[in-house]
Structures are given as C-alpha cells and as structure tokens.
Amino acid sequence: MQTKPIQLTNKNCLIRHYRNEREEMMGYFDYKPFDNFQIRLEDLQQRSYHRDELATTLHNMNENWAAPASTLQQIERLRDESSVVVIGGQQAGLLTGPFYSINKLISIVRLAKEQEEKLQRPVIPVFWIAGEDHDFEEINHIYTTQHQHIYKHRLNSEMNNKKSVSHLAMDQERAVTWLQTAFSYLQETVYTKSLYEKVESCLQASHSYVDFFARLIFELFPDEGIVLVDSGDVAIRRLENDFFKQLINKQEEISTSVYETVQKLQQEGYTIPLEVELDDAHLFYHDEYNERILLKREDDLWIGKNDEVELTTTEMLSFAENNPDRLSNNVVTRPLVQEFLFPTLAFVGGDGEISYWAALKQAFHHVGFKMPPVLPRISFTYQTDRISKLLRTRVLDANDVIENGLDEVRMNWLLNQETPSIEQLFRETYVKIEQIHGPLREVAKDISPDLEAEAKRNQDYIKGNIDYLQRKMEQKLAEKYEHQLLQFDEITNALKPNATLQERIWSPLPFVNEYGVQFLRLLMNDDNLSIKQTHYLVTL
Numbered sequence: 001m002q003t004k005p006i007q008l009t010n011k012n013c014l015i016r017h018y019r020n021e022r023e024e025m026m027g028y029f030d031y032k033p034f035d036n037f038q039i040r041l042e043d044l045q046q047r048s049y050h051r052d053e054l055a056t057t058l059h060n061m062n063e064n065w066a067a068p069a070s071t072l073q074q075i076e077r078l079r080d081e082s083s084v085v086v087i088g089g090q091q092a093g094l095l096t097g098p099f100y101s102i103n104k105l106i107s108i109v110r111l112a113k114e115q116e117e118k119l120q121r122p123v124i125p126v127f128w129i130a131g132e133d134h135d136f137e138e139i140n141h142i143y144t145t146q147h148q149h150i151y152k153h154r155l156n157s158e159m160n161n162k163k164s165v166s167h168l169a170m171d172q173e174r175a176v177t178w179l180q181t182a183f184s185y186l187q188e189t190v191y192t193k194s195l196y197e198k199v200e201s202c203l204q205a206s207h208s209y210v211d212f213f214a215r216l217i218f219e220l221f222p223d224e225g226i227v228l229v230d231s232g233d234v235a236i237r238r239l240e241n242d243f244f245k246q247l248i249n250k251q252e253e254i255s256t257s258v259y260e261t262v263q264k265l266q267q268e269g270y271t272i273p274l275e276v277e278l279d280d281a282h283l284f285y286h287d288e289y290n291e292r293i294l295l296k297r298e299d300d301l302w303i304g305k306n307d308e309v310e311l312t313t314t315e316m317l318s319f320a321e322n323n324p325d326r327l328s329n330n331v332v333t334r335p336l337v338q339e340f341l342f343p344t345l346a347f348v349g350g351d352g353e354i355s356y357w358a359a360l361k362q363a364f365h366h367v368g369f370k371m372p373p374v375l376p377r378i379s380f381t382y383q384t385d386r387i388s389k390l391l392r393t394r395v396l397d398a399n400d401v402i403e404n405g406l407d408e409v410r411m412n413w414l415l416n417q418e419t420p421s422i423e424q425l426f427r428e429t430y431v432k433i434e435q436i437h438g439p440l441r442e443v444a445k446d447i448s449p450d451l452e453a454e455a456k457r458n459q460d461y462i463k464g465n466i467d468y469l470q471r472k473m474e475q476k477l478a479e480k481y482e483h484q485l486l487q488f489d490e491i492t493n494a495l496k497p498n499a500t501l502q503e504r505i506w507s508p509l510p511f512v513n514e515y516g517v518q519f520l521r522l523l524m525n526d527d528n529l530s531i532k533q534t535h536y537l538v539t540l
Helices: 014-020 037-044 051-065 071-075 100-119 172-184 192-204 207-218 234-239 241-249 252-268 313-322 332-339 353-358 363-365 387-393 398-404 407-415 422-447 447-479 484-493 508-515 518-524
Strands: 002-006 084-090 123-129 141-145 149-154 226-229 280-286 292-298 299-303 310-312 325-328 344-349 374-376 378-385 535-539
Touching: 002 398, 014 100, 037 100, 037 344, 051 071, 051 226, 051 234, 071 123, 071 226, 084 100, 100 123, 100 172, 100 344, 100 378, 100 518, 123 207, 149 172, 172 192, 192 207, 192 508, 234 241, 234 535, 241 252, 241 280, 241 313, 241 332, 252 280, 252 292, 252 363, 280 299, 299 313, 310 313, 313 325, 325 332, 332 344, 332 363, 344 353, 353 374, 378 387, 378 398, 378 484, 387 398, 387 484, 398 484, 398 535, 407 422, 407 447, 407 484, 422 447, 447 484, 508 518
Parallel strands: 084 123, 084 344, 123 226, 344 374, 378 535
Antiparallel strands: 002 535, 141 149, 280 292, 280 325, 292 299, 299 310
C-alpha cells in the first residue's frame, strides 16, 4: 500500500480561506485550525465536566455493542481530570455508509494519537453517531455497479421516518436479504466468506441501525480505542437535561446570532449549507409516538413547524428537567451539546460541517463556551490494483481523473480513433456549409424578407441532418470501441463516480472484500499521514 498526498482544487471558497487561515475567515472561529491546541488546553482547564457520569454511560453503551478492551480502557481514562477528547461524527449508514465516515474516523484517531504524544496527557478519540437524526433515506442504501452503471441498493422498510434512527427497530429478515444481495454484487475473494459471516453476525446481534453501525466499527477497528456515542440514546439525553434548560432559556440569543451570522457570511460571498430563520428553536420535540417534531418559537410558545404541537416555555423546561428524552438537538445545537458533554480538544469535520460551524461562534458564546478548534478531516481516494493497470493502459493520471473526471477525455479519445478524426471532419463540414449557404441567404434577403427566414430554416435543416449523421457515427464508433470505452467508464466509476469524490459514493465493502481489513489498519497507523493535508491517493 502506498499513500501519496495530492492537491485538489477546492471550489468552496470558505474552506479554502479557512485552511489558509485568512484573517476575515478566522474572525468566525475562536481558534486557528492547526496550531492552537496548547491554548485550547489551557482554556479547558477553566471548566469542569460530569466525567464520572459520562464515563459510566459510555461504558454501558459501548459494552452493549461488544466494544473491545481498548475502547473500554479509553473510556476509563475519561475520568482523569487531565484528559481531553478529539471528536467528530456521522450518521449510522448501512455498512458504515460511504467511505467518508471511515475517513473521518481515521482522522480523529490519528489526531488524538498525535496530540497525546505532544501534550503528554490522555487524548481520547470519540465518534459521535448521529442517532438523533430521523432521515432514514440518507442511510438506508449503498451504491453498487452493474455493467459499469451505478445503482443505489436500498434497504426498503416500512417505517415511520419521523422517528430517530436510534429508535427504529431493524427488520432483521429484510436486512439479511438486503445484505445477501449486497454481497452478491462482489467478486468472491479469499476474504468474502469470513467477511460475510462477521457482518451478518453484527447484523443479527443488532436491534437498530445504530447498533449495526457501532458493531461494524468495532469489527473493523478493534485496537484503536475508539469510543462511540449514540446521540439518540436515552441515557445520554439524561446527561443533557441541565443543558437543555440553558438552550431553552438562551434560544432567542442563539437563533438571532446564527441567523445574523449566516446573512453576513452570505453577503461576503460564502456558501453556507444551513437554512435558518429567526424563529427557529433549533430543538426537536418527541411526541407520545416518539415522532420527532422540529420546533419554532413564537413569543412564549414553542410550535411544531407544521403546527403539530404547541408548548409553553414552562412545559419545555419541565420536559428538560423530568423527561429530557422528549427533546433532541438539531444541526445548530448538536455542536453545543457536544461541547457541554466532552472536554473537547478539537472537532474534526467535513467541508460541509465546517461551513455551517462558521455561523456558530456566537451561539457557543451565548451558552458560556468557546468554540473548539475545528479541523478538516483527511480525505482519501482508494485505487485498486486493477484501476492502476487500467490507468497505465489508457495513459491517464489518477490526480487528473479525481480532479476533473474523464468525460471530455473519453469523448476526445473516441472521436480521434479515425483518420482524419470525426471531430475534425464535422468541424470542417460546418465551416463549408456556412461558406456555401451564406451567399444563398444574402440573395434570399434581397429578394424578400420572408424568403430570408425560409433560407435560415433551410440552413438549420441541413445542420440538423449533419448533427444526426454525427450522432449516428459516434454511436457506431462507440459500439466499435466498446471494450476501450468500458475501461474509461470503469476508471471513472472507481475514482470519480457520479462526478464527485469516491468517498461520497462508495462503501468500504468492496475494498475490504478485495484486500481484507488490514489495509484500513495499516492506513490508521501510517505515520506519514497529516491532518493538514487535504487529500491522499491510497494505492492498494
């Protein structure tokens, strides 16, 4: 396995300015991203945490997922008053979801190990599973390929999509059938049988999709001491009851500051993936059916976005005190509650997360916190041995493919397979048509304005027929060179699927099936990796 840092042109202006520590962007954060850990550590020493209660809750939670000894040892270290955490998270995608979840986890563990060595104190890697989220459609699938076409392999389930994922019972029969089909798309290797048995065992032991996700993470990374936390767990929610009260009492200040900051960022030309209104409560209410209802605030009333419920501030505070499991956080308040629960040395996030965190500095201040250092996660593209061979065959550079895709290169290659090239012939034909038809239009114009319009339609008709001939010739060329074009498609699907980064589409499943889990563990312990690097090409 080889890892090589590569530079990708980041079209997101905000992330580019953040990574470069531009002064105008640093004003939206309390710390610079890469070199303020000692300052952050000193700031954390001014605060206290409910460490014992949190450690006990995490121990029970992780033990229920058959956590390895390395994880339970890390949890015990959290009781140490000097310990801190590096935290980040993602939704509980099937088979861990797209590769970015694993990439983020690797980033968290790498940064925690690096800072523990530098700061000489326990630094614990924590992965926050967003079990509070209720959008099942975002996690209920993986992508597969059939005949070089990308398909979404979805686990269909008759469920209430307003329930948090943590509270969705897994349909075991459907899930096993889905898993069998997912494996049927794979080429059988020396790893396939044991991999399937391990994944199925995790599935059979799971009652929810969060359970399945957590057990798989521990199966993939048994030695790294990763601590998992389900944000939708009732025991975690009980630890948040005092903070829920603070969020309720500070709702107006939080909502106003986030709204105004988003407006300011947009006026400065930044794109923020966060839609907010002044009356957003940034909290969810769970009704008697455990359906999750997003709230807005109108004076003393907390009202469902679609008028499903109407609560007073007194009632909200009562829920916070006595039934905190009836409340949950949204994308704005989740970072605040993470900061309340954990002594956070650093938060590791993707580009989208960092973009909306730029709007949260004042929200942190309103609840008495400083925003932790926010670090971009490492991004990886994994290149199999077959793709390496195809790149050599087609004389292509992986960096160019990852950056730009192959659509234009593929078409240019096809049109240049005949001599002279199809593209050149038709380009010359259009020039000649213009030369021949131009004088005819001029004469028609002199004869009658109506005839000029008729001449123009005649020219368009001729060009239309030439276009048709070009399409037919390209179609026949594509049939003639189908094998070579499929190689271009295979490279594209591997490195730039659906015109995006590989990590946003592909699950780790086919890679682990081909190479075993060893390559992930090797990558986790690769001392050449740096959190400051934007992207790595990993050649397997």
